[in-house]
Every structure is written in C-alpha cells, then in structure tokens.
Amino acid sequence: MIRTMDEMLAKAAEYGERARIAVACAHDCEVLKAVGRAQEKGIGSFLLVGEAEKIASLSERLGVCVSGCSVIDARGEAEGAARAVELVASGEAQVLLKGFLDTGVFLRAVLNKETGLVNGDMISHTVLMDMPAADKMYFLTDAAMVIKPSLEEKKQIILNALRVTSALGLENPIVGVLAESEKVNPKMQATTDAQALKDMAAQGEIPGCRIGGPYALDNAISRRAAEHKGMDDPLAGHADILLAPDLAAGNILYKGLMYFAGSKAAGAIVGTRAPVVLNSRADTDETKLNAMALGVLMAAERGLL
Template sequence: MLIENRTFDELNVGDTSELRRFCTQDDALAFANVSGNHNPMHIYDADGDADGILEAIMPGMFIGSLVSAVLGNVLPGAGTLYRAQSFVFHNRAHAGEELISRVTVTELREKDFTVILACEVRRLSDDALILSGVAEVEAPRRKVAYNSKDLPGLVVQRHRHFEKLLANARDLPPLKTAVVCPEEDNSLGGALIAYEHTLIDPILVGDATKITATAKEMGVDLGDIEIIDIPSHRDAAYKSVALVNEGRAEALMKGHLHTDQILRPALDKVSGLRAGRRFTHVFVMDVPGLDHPLLVTDAAINIAPDLKTKVDIVQNAIDVARSIGIEEPKVGVLSAVETVNTDIPSSLDAALLSKMAERGQITGGLVDGPLAMDNAVDIGAARTKHITSPVAGHAEVLVVPNIDAGNMLAKQLAYISHAESAGLVLGARVPIILNSRADDEMARLASCAVAALHHARQSGLRP
C-alpha cells in the first residue's frame, strides 16, 4: 500500500478519512505478544472472567491503534506525530467483526502546525459506536510517500489446523487404544491427555509396577483404566497386536519402547496387522502461516523406497489427508529438480507416480512430480519456472525421495518453522500412533485426533 501524506498547508477543517479492519483472533494474539498485555479476556480460547463464555474481546488499545493507523497512513499521513489522544469506549469489539476507524479535522493551529481531529471507531455490521475521542497531532510539512509493502511481516505461531482436528474429533466415540509400555511420564502423560479429551479409551500394556509408579510420580489417578501387566517390551507389543486381533483394540499407541519393537509384531505375516499395503509413516504438520495442514511422507519407516513402495506411500497419505478433511489432496512428489532427469532417480519415480495417478492406479488425489520444494509449495516459484499444474505451488502432501530427506524436512519445519507435528503409521488394519519424547501436549493430542478421524472414515463412521 502506498502511503502519501497531506501536509499542514493541504488540510482544511472538515476533511475526513477512514480505514476498515477485519479483526481476527491472530490480531489479539499478536497484540498480546507485542504489548505484553496477556489479559485472557482477549484470548480466543480463554474464559477471562470465568463465566463459561470465551470472550475474544479485542483489546481497547488495539482499537485505539486503528485510529492511529488512519492518522499515520492517510490523514494527515506519513510524518504525523502525536501530541495527545483521548478515548471513550462505548461498546466492545470482538474477533470476527469488521470495524471502521474514522478521523475528521476540527481545528488547525498554524502557529505550531497542530491539527485537532475528532476520532471514532464503529462496527460495520450495525454501525454501533465502539470508540470516540480527540487526537492532537503535529502535521507533516513536507510531502512524503512510502510503500508499506517494505515493512517486515509477522507470523503468529498458532496451530489453528490442529485445533480444528481436535474439534472435528470431539464428537467421535473414543478410540479403543492399546498403549504399549507407557512406563515413563511422557508416554503415559500423552495417553492420559488424549483420554481426558475423550480421543482414546486406553488399555495400558506393560510393566504394571512401572506404570503405576509413574502415575504416582505424576500425581494422577489411573482410576478404572485397564492395565495388562507384561514386563517384557517384546511381549507387551505382541499382546497389544493380539488385542487388535481379538477386537478389543482399534489402534496402537507407542509408549516407552523402540519403534521397531512395536512394528515387528504388527508386521508378522501370520499374527500381525498387514492389510495389503506397505507400512508407511505420515507426519501431519501444522505450519504457522500456512493456510492448510501439510503432510510429509515417508520420514520414519521406509529408508530408500522403490517405486512400488512409493505407490503405497502416496496412497496412504492421500487416504489420511482425506480423513482429516482435505477433499482432494494435492500431492507433490519431490525431487531436486522439476524436470525429469535420468541421472536423478527420484525425478523418474516422481514422473511415474504422476502418470500412475493419471491412469487411476493411485486414487483420491491429484499427484504431480517431479517438483522441487520451492515450486511445490510456492505459487510464485512455480510461475517463475512456468509450471502449469493444479498441484504446483499448492501441495498439501509432500512425498520425499527417501528417509534422509523426509527426516530433515520434517525437523526443519518443526525446529526452524515452529511447526507442530502429528505422527501416524498407515497400511495396517488399524492406525498406529507414533509419538516422540520431544512432542508437546498439542502434538500428542493431534496424533490421537488424526488416528481417530482416520479410523472413523475407514470404519464408515465419517464420509
């Protein structure tokens, strides 16, 4: 936006200007961080006055700043400096409302270039007066133009996509889940948090002495939660798989044991949970600033997948993407380049996967590749390379060439881009929830929510 001022000599009594602003939850969060005012009355998911209602009231000084935006951007504009400001608040504004901030010149003082302006902020929907006041400013004396696009932007580290997943899973019946060896606070805590949110109904399988001791150290009561006492990690994993085969469990959840220990019995050709596809891992990631969840696969199980394995990786990812609400997932198959190069095997695989999807051998999503990372997720980069594709620049699923690339990409998103990640193993008859010891509460809840939503869709409980 071009900001061009009006100097003192160009102003007249009666001049008026206004700006509109749609107030969002992120505006209140950004204001809380910048101002240091963390009053829960202004936070969208907090009940600041304990009345059972989530207020999401926009802070008074945020509303006041909308007046200063008119003064600094439009009237008088760039170069304006405050001398005094008064406000009277008549109503409250909330996140989700559009406001109009307006100023009108009421007096000009040529002696010291002072301008007095009447100020008001109104709600657009009903013209309700939110704020009124008087501003006293020193007007600019020289013409100034400034392009505000040069101003650095802000990204709020809020995980709105995981919040939506939790909301969508809230009405589902709890997923009966065998939690394998939850024998320390992270693994047991993750299961109990999901239990409290009614995402899972856990059966704790492992060393009962360690499980109960951990619960005691955490200060929690396990109540009526079933515990099956099996001290051996190997045997606990096999028993958990048996619970699925007996119809007593609908999912597995990794506790304090190695991933291969929980997968080995699930992969057993006789008593395991094979369902006709390769087991593959999907990270469902909530990246701040991205307007959709981002799935990364496979970053945890298949080390150097061949084309046949990649077909299952892609199909499993499409299935879980649809389970979490992405109707027609856009799948970008990554390589170092966006053109087929016979010296780069991943580009050949990507092209073949794209053609297989076109021929109906992979279903439910749009698949394109090879795509480099930039033109998979950034439409500007895709246009620069003259790539015409419904996937390029809009990918919701990223299929990596191998486990090295996948692990690096997922951890870069988590530790540099501050993304939250939910982890799930697909290809078995039931979801297998994989959590890392470094996962926080939201990541653990989201993993369980993804598992519950996927199970519900696979079982016909959800479309």
Template structure:
C-alpha cells in the first residue's frame, strides 16, 4: 500500500528507469522537475525541442545528464516526441512548453499519435493529511458527462493502471448522492450497472460498491448507521465520479481546504501521458512523472 507520494517515489525508484519523452522541452519548470526525477534515478529523459534553448536552461539549473533532439518548431517537436513513444523508444510522454490543445492533437494524430481506440481519461491521485493512504480518482478532467459505456472504459483504464501500481483488488466506490438505484437519477443507475460489470468479470478485478455516497465510502460508522454492510467503507482506494463537475469540485476542495497534494496522468493512449499545467508546482510535476512511470510498468 502506498500511503503517500514519498512511498510512490520510493516504489518507482525500485524499477528500471523509464524513458520520458518531453515535448517542447524548453521550459524551466518542466526541466527542473525532469532533472529532479533523473537525479532520483527513475527516468532517462529525452528532451525534444529547440536544442539551444533547452541546453541554456539545463546549464542554468545544473541539469547534466539527458538526451536532446533538436527540432525547428513546435509542430516538429510534438511529432518527434509523440513518435518516440509510439515507436516504443520512450515509455512516457510529458508536456513541455506547448499549448494543451496542440499537445492533445499530437497525441490523437491519426498518422503518428498514440490512439488506441480507447477513450482518454484522467487518473488523479491525492494525498490527504486526514486519510491513511493515497486516493485514486477518475475522471475529473477530461470527460464531461460520460455515459455508462464510457464509464466502463474509464474504470477499466484506472484499474489496469492501478494493477501496475501494485493493486490486486482496489476498493472501488462508484460515487453518487445515495445508496439506492433510482431510475430518475442516472448516476445511481450507472453505478449499479458498473458494480454488476465487476461481478461478471467484464472489467479488471476490484472490490466494487455502488451506488455509494461519499460519507459511507469514507466512514465505516456512517455505513453501519445506514445498515450497509460495506467492504470498502473507510478504506477506499479508487473513486469513480459520476461526472466531471463532481470530480473537479471534490479535487479542488481537497487542495484548497485540506492541504492535499496531488498528481495526475492521462490514460487510454498507447502509453501514460503527463498533461500538467504551467501553474503546477515542481512537486506536482515530479509526483506525476513518478505515477506515469509506475503506470508504464512493463
């Protein structure tokens, strides 16, 4: 069990270093995180972009050990960085100084991209001072209002990634507002259907419950008070959100009011993808790199 991000870092240091392809790498914040991950020994960076700018920044921050591929422009850098992953010359793709829309277009490019035919989704991971282990959450950043078929794909991607993180049967909560299937509340119907899929072996193995409300998922006494015999209450590993609003609001409230730390990767492509934001701290970036490297375990 990974209790916090330090545990995750220690876990990833035990595996063979992963090659991380950084698209348009001439960004100081990104290169600082990549440098730190390389110094910890769990990645071998391939920096793709303007060689002169990359090397200048690298020299300024004391980044010494890396491979660099010189490209004339952003479009060439994206194509090269993505192609490295597609051709299995790199294990993970990471966003550098490139617009998110351009980055995503590169990932989904029909010629050289990382399409698998599977829906892309975000796996977010949170470390909360009030909780005894890391919490994995999906999907709070890509799919706005997924239908049941899409939720099945999102759940499958998360469980496959978590298996690479060492989970055999993650305790999984299909979150909604209550524990009763109500035809008028689609999220409860979907939650119940997802649990049935788990029971039938239609998705990777996990201990799934739903529909289930947040208080029951995280408080064993709340479950007992409601007469619910839960195997996951108070010890949840994975939350499956009903829609992007629920996941986004939940995650941001944890960050704002609970002093949470977090990391996130995109699943559903041919390899884990680090999306990131310019506002992300170096800590978020390095945690996301570590998460992607573990999810890419061969």
C-alpha cells in the first residue's frame, strides 16, 4: 500500500516513458514546471497541446527541456481541450491532464458523447489528501463534479473512489459518510443517506469496502473524539475515504485542507475511459505533479500501460 505522496511518485516512475500524458493547453508556467519535474523523476512522456510558440518561450525561460516532448499546436481553449482528448481517445496517450484552461471548456471536451472519453459510467471526482498532521492519506469525494448527489449517485461515487484506492493498493477501505451529525435525523438528508448506504453495504450492494456513518468530521477521523462522544461504532475514527454530502461541502473541505492546513493533493476524475487529471489553474506545479503520478497509477491499474 502507498502511504505518502513521495511513495506514489516513486511508484509512478516505475512505468517510465510507457505512460504517455496528454496535456490540454500546456502553455503555462506551473504546468511546464510540473512537466519538467515529472521528466526529472522519470514519470511519463508528454504530448503538450497548446500554443506552440508560447510553450517554447516559457520552457526556455523556466529552464525546462521539452525537446523530448511532442508539441501539438492548438489555438484557443476549446481546440486545445479537443486535441488533447483526441490523443487519449485514440490511445496515443493514456492519461489526460488539464492545463491552463477553464474547467467547463475542458469537461465539455471530455464528456462529448461522440469524441470524448465517456463510456456510460457515472463521472465523479476523487482527491487524495496528504496532511501534515495526519498519519495516513485520505481520499475525499466528490469535490469537483456532482453538485447534489442522490442516494444512488452517492453509491456510484463510492464505487468510483474504490477504483482510486485500488490503484494505490488500499484494500477494503473504510468509507466515512460525512454529515452534520453522527445521529440519524429525518430532517438531515445526509444522515439518512448514510444509514441507507450502510444498509446497502451490509446487503452486498457496495462490495470492496466497509461503510460507517453518519459521521461528523471529527467522528470520521478521530477515534478519541468518537469514544469521547460514546460511540460504539468500531469504524468511527478510522475512515480512509471521506464521502462529502454534496459538492459545496467537499470542495470547501478540499481547499480548506490545502490552504489552511498545507496539505498536498492529487485529484482525478473517475468513470471515464482513461484517467483524467483535473487541477485548478491556481494549483502549484507540485500539486499537478502529484496528480500526474496518480493518473499514471490509475492507468496502470486499468491495464492501459
């Protein structure tokens, strides 16, 4: 099992240049710095889609060598996204990385029914969080895609997250279903959904994990807090996957952990034909590098490498 971001980077490097990563709109300093760092660590080969002249001038200014990369000239965000998606859809690349473009434009290309990477599965987002104060990494979902998930959608979000945990070698993880309270309350939808998800797991409808909840955040990650509140749930305090009640809660928790707690992160979209690495344009080169490594391991787990 991979326990740190550094271990994940080292594992991804084992696949070397076999892992081909297409970058949509690569003409950005943080993106190119991440590409340079990935090349130094032996993680992947790159197909850089975007404004070729700008890629050349920025890489020269940054001291990043792109001579070993394929550079595909594309003008505008829509063209850059479409060309990068095409490279992955055709099998020329196995991982798609969002560069410097609007998320909506990027996702329209990914989710295009004719030329995109959809395969009929539900699409969701899982982000891996490595926090300085924690003794393990956590998986948070969904922080970027599904706005107000229904009960059935929450089930699918869990199943998608299990594909990410599997890529990192985590077997039978504990899912902590987050809510406002650790008590089931008919007026709090998140708590009743948590009970329903536990019942589904008990009936074998959500295999490959153990589900606990509803949990307030402290009950999900702190055994001491759970015991202090008198909880006898053996899973309380031991969550590996944190299932947010909705996108607002998930996104706020995700960015709060990054900006207030100094957490390292790596996020990806799950449910597409190939791993899609979704970053914010504001993310650092380190975050983009971590996400590349996660994408490579997901591609390997799916037999694409």
